[in-house]
Amino acid sequence: MDNWFGNGITAINSLTFQTGNDKMQTYFSYANTRGTGIVDSNKLQKHNITFRETASFFNDRLKLDGNASLMTQTIRNTPAGGGYYLNPLVGLYSFPRGADLAPYAENFEVFDTDRNMNLQNWYTKNEDGSFSEWDQNPYWIKNRVTNKSKRYRALASISANLKATDWLSFQARGNVDYVSDKFDNKMYASTAANIAGKNDETGLPNGRYVWSDEQNFQVYGDFMAMFNKTLGDFSINAALGTSINVSKANSLMIDSKTASLYRPNVFTVSNIIFSSKGFINQTIDAKRTIQSLFGTAQVGWKDALYLDVTARNDWSSTLANTESMKNGFFYPSVGLTWIMSNSVKLPEWINFSKFRGSFAQVGNDLPIGITNLADIIQCGGSIQTNDIEQRGDLKPEISTSIEFGTEWKFFNNRFGIDFTWYRTDTKNQLLKVANPAGSLYAFRYINAGKIRNTGIELTVEGTPLMNENFRWKTAVNMSMNRNKVVSLHKDYKIIPLWFGRVLHGIRYVGKRRWKTGRYLW
Secondary structure (H helix, E strand, O other), rough: OOOOOOOEEEEEEEEEEEEEEOOOEEEEEEEEEEOOOOOOOOEEEEEEOOOOOOOOOOOEEEEEEEEEEEEEEEEEOOOOOOOOOOOHHHHHHOOOOOOOOOHHHHHHEEEEEEOOEEEEOOOOOOOOOOOOOOOOHHHHHHHHHEEEEEEEEEEEEEEEEEEEOEEEEEEEEEEEEEEEEEEEEEEEEOOHHHHOOOOOOOOOOEEEEEEEOOOOEEEEEEEEEEEEEEOOOOOEEEEEEEEEEEEEEEEEEEEEHOEEOOOOOOOOHHEEOOOOOOEEEEEEEEEEEEEEEEEEEEEEEOEEEEEEEEEEEEEEEEOOOOOOOOOEEEEEEEEEEHHHHHOOOOOOOOOEEEEEEEEEEEEEOOOOOOOOOOOOEOOOEEEOOOOOOOOOOOOOEEEEEEEEEEEEEEEEOOOOEEEEEEEEEEEEEEEEEEEEOOOOEEEEEEEEEEEEEEEEEEEEEEEEEEEEOOOEEEEEEEEEEEEEEOOOEEEEOEEEEEEEEEEEEEEEEEOOOOEEEEHHH
């Protein structure tokens, strides 16, 4: 292993310029990152440029803040993430202890006169010249199974804050985020056929090529009016606003998979054999738009009692062709906090006490495109007919949480307790299930299930020793969570859940009880 692994090195160099006065500030920075992994073929190079400008006008009543950032990143030969396939550690760890690895390290490839090219050299070579996908020469994997990923990212944002009065202000914000990811993966001829495939005409393993290009573009903007006022013993903080979030994705991924290549080790898209064994996936302008109205308010009384209320309604484009599209989905929250130590005289050994309780909901829209499914043209020209039914009855997922807690501090803040009890119910979860035999479509999406999580969290902290020069503080925490399937769907008594290659499921067993296990399907 000493000859395989090395010391990983990361070097970061940066240069910063900053200037300004009480009305305007300018900031510019450049950073360069270079890294080499513990396997020397793994390398990273990254460049960052950031520019920011802030300014204030009209006696600091109007403040503007804008910044832009550019980033490029290149990563070569990212190691395989565990498992057996294309993981060089499998060959290293399983190599016979009494044999010498040096010949296979120095000559991980040898010239083959029949094919007039270099091919993999390893002791587990089969009679037909092929190699098992489970065990290949680790030095071949490092040098002849290569990958490169490049990322370009540009971010820009601007915000404006106007203080209309001492108690009323307005804020507008906007940002754009563009990300471009390019990736290619080259597997040279004689890489295991079960991974890289063979040319069907010649029967020869000519290698595999994976190429992808993906762009994501996101635009976000919001506007808020904020209110902050004290009226006698009461304090009021409130905000009312609207926002829009638009994201668009385009991508193209081409993978020869086991269809292999026409010519060995020619890694171009035009050399890929486009058959049913290959893979092409393209996304064109996959767009999601979420428009929102929201409000929040906090009312306080004598710095002891606080009431927090929020409300939000989202309209998502992914709910198109459903009954929920018109009204969107609404999720509020309310919380009450009482700092008892600020309103009731307590013994001197109690320094702080607080009680809190809250009710909150969170909404989640649907994945893009599942409410308007269509037939798909697969690699090689064959058509995959849509087999998923759309009934227009899908709903957004909603999670409802209830929480109660208390916090205490004693003996000059040297001992404290924080306890929380919570319960979260999640409903309208999206599941893909089989339709009854004889249906026009084989599958459908449904909103099913009510999953309940109940738990507690307890933290006990103490400061056994504290003086001007030294403090010893320690804490112990404990948590417990119980997960329960409260209900599934009235029409489905078993919901299939795939884990790896094993089908599990949730089955109704009567009296509002459900059981998980393995089932034939």
